Amino acid sequence: xxxxxxxxxxxxxxxxxxxxxxxxxxxxxxxxxxxxxxxxxxxxxxxxxxxxxxxxxxxxxxxxxxxxxxxxxxxxxxxxxxxxxxxxxxxxxxxxxxxxxxxxxxxxxxxxxxxxxxxxxxxxxxxxxxxxxxxxxxxxxxxxxxxxxxxxxxxxxxxxxxxxxxxxxxxxxxxxxxxxxxxxxxxxxxxxxxxxxxxxxxxxxxxxxxxxxxxxxxxxxxxxxxxxxxxxxxxxxxxxxxxxxxxxxxxxxxxxxxxxxxxxxxxxxxxxxxxxxxxxxxxxxxxxxxxxxxxxxxxxxxxxxxxxxxxxxxxxxxxxxxxxx
Numbered sequence: 001x002x003x004x005x006x007x008x009x010x011x012x013x014x015x016x017x018x019x020x021x022x023x024x025x026x027x028x029x030x031x032x033x034x035x036x037x038x039x040x041x042x043x044x045x046x047x048x049x050x051x052x053x054x055x056x057x058x059x060x061x062x063x064x065x066x067x068x069x070x071x072x073x074x075x076x077x078x079x080x081x082x083x084x085x086x087x088x089x090x091x092x093x094x095x096x097x098x099x100x101x102x103x104x105x106x107x108x109x110x111x112x113x114x115x116x117x118x119x120x121x122x123x124x125x126x127x128x129x130x131x132x133x134x135x136x137x138x139x140x141x142x143x144x145x146x147x148x149x150x151x152x153x154x155x156x157x158x159x160x161x162x163x164x165x166x167x168x169x170x171x172x173x174x175x176x177x178x179x180x181x182x183x184x185x186x187x188x189x190x191x192x193x194x195x196x197x198x199x200x201x202x203x204x205x206x207x208x209x210x211x212x213x214x215x216x217x218x219x220x221x222x223x224x225x226x227x228x229x230x231x232x233x234x235x236x237x238x239x240x241x242x243x244x245x246x247x248x249x250x251x252x253x254x255x256x257x258x259x260x261x262x263x264x265x266x267x268x269x270x271x272x273x274x275x276x277x278x279x280x281x282x283x284x285x286x287x288x289x290x291x292x293x294x295x296x297x298x299x300x301x302x303x304x305x306x307x308x309x310x311x312x313x314x315x316x317x318x319x320x321x322x323x324x325x
Contacts, residue, residue: 001041002041007043007044008041008042009042009043009044009045009046010037010040010044010045010046011045011046011048012024012033012045012046012047012048013025013048013050013051014047014048014049014052014057014060014061014064014080015048015049015050015051015052015056016051018048018050018051019051024050024051024052025060025064027056027060027063030060030063030064030067031063031067031070033064033067034064034068034070034071035071037071038071038072038073038075041073042073042075043074043076044075044076044077044078045064045076045077046080047061047077047078047080049081049083049084052084054084057081057084057085061079061081061100061101062096062100064077065077065101076102076103077100077101077102077103078101078102078103078105078142079097079101079104079105080104080105081097081101081104082104082105083104083105083107083108087106087107087123087127087131088127088130089130092106094130094133094134095134097139098134098136098139102138102140103139103140103141103142104140104141104142105142105144106123106124106131106141106143107123107124107143107144108120110143110144110145110147110175111147111152112147112150112151112152112153113152113153114152114153114157114283116147116152117147117153117157117160117164120143120144121143121161121164124168125207125219128205129207131205132205132206135169135203135204136203136204137201137202137203140169140170140171140203141168141169141170141205142170142171143165143168143170144173145173145175146165146172146173146174146176147161147175147176148162148174148185148188149174149176149178149181149182149185149186149189150175150176150177154283155188156281156282156283156284156285157283157284158185158188159188159263159284159285159287160233160283160285162188162189162191162194163194163231163262163285163287164219164233166194166195166198166287167197167206167219167220167229167231168205168206169198169200169204169221170198172195172198172199174189188263191262191263193260193262193289194287197221197223197229197287197289200221200223200224201224202222202223202224204221204222204223205221206219206222206229207219207220207221209250209251210250212243214236214241214243215234215235215241216232216233216234216235216236216241216243216280217231217232217233217234217235218230218231218232218245218250219233220250223289225292226292227289227290227291227292228290229287229288229289230250230287230288231285231286231287232245232278232280232285232286232287233280233285234280234281234283234284235283236282236283237283239282240279240280240281240282241282242277242278242279243277243278243279243280244275244277245275245276245278246270246272246273246274246275247270247272247273247290248272248273252272252293253293254272254273254293255271255272255292255293255294256269256270256271256272256293256294257269257270257271257272257291257293258291258294259289259290259291260288260289260291261286261287262288262289263285263286263287272293
């Protein structure tokens with residue numbers, strides 16, 4: 001497996017049994033299990049919390065962290081601890097989690113349905129001011145797996161999950177059958193631009209800026225090299241909606257901006273104060289990578305752009321700099 005460039009992950013449970021009823025890791029087995037995983041060449045451990053209690057979890061999750069480190073093998077450590085404590089302070093100590101875990105499940109399990117995706121993303125953005133600051137390089141909030149390529153999501157909803165997970169700086173774990181996945185689902189999962197946004201090295205989790213009464217939500221994430229990502233998401237279920245906005249209304253500074261639409265592969269330019277329009281499908285998204293601003297005079301002297309941004313098709317490698325890819 002490692003010879004093929006793949007990593008090996010394993011599932012365990014800080015309790016007497018796993019959620020599926022298999023043997024778990026009791027407190028007196030932590031060090032033995034950690035060393036066994038290292039001996040097997042495991043690269044990641046996801047440790048669930050079924051069939052345990054608060055005191056066992058409070059002792060066991062930090063102990064497993066120390067035990068994994070003591071093996072000398074680099075093993076990513078995924079903790080389900082906060083999900084069993086309601087996901088929020090004061091019961092959840094995100095400072096401690098960031099010191100002992102590489103990623104953690106905050107909320108309930110995802111199901112193969114749009115309602116499940118929406119429920120999870122809504123919880124994270126409702127609590128964004130609490131859980132967002134906990135994330136960063138080496139310590140990530142995990143809203144659970146991508147279900148793109150299964151049965152519960154339409155193409156637009158699949159794009160929405162990918163975009164919202166990227167805004168959340170979420171780990172990208174696929175839950176599908178690669179033998180039967182459609183070319184459309186594969187294209188979404190392999191989109192270079194959106195993966196680069198998700199994996200941005202600055203590691204800042206994004207947030208919801210607006211929840212418009214028309215049914216459009218606007219999300220934003222700062223990125224390296226003074227770039228940013230914007231997502232326009234439709235909660236509507238009727239028809240595509242033409243949403244008009246300006247970058248200045250989203251607190252962007254003065255300047256001329258180039259924007260790359262990550263799913264359609266189009267590039268446009270717009271001035272910060274100029275209104276532009278995005279057409280968002282029901283339960284779908286428009287996702288933009290926004291380049292750093294350039295002063296007006298560097299492009300057109302004292303001239304300014306007016307009206308909507310004009311997007312046009314553009315080759316991906318030429319549309320965004322090599323550092324972005």
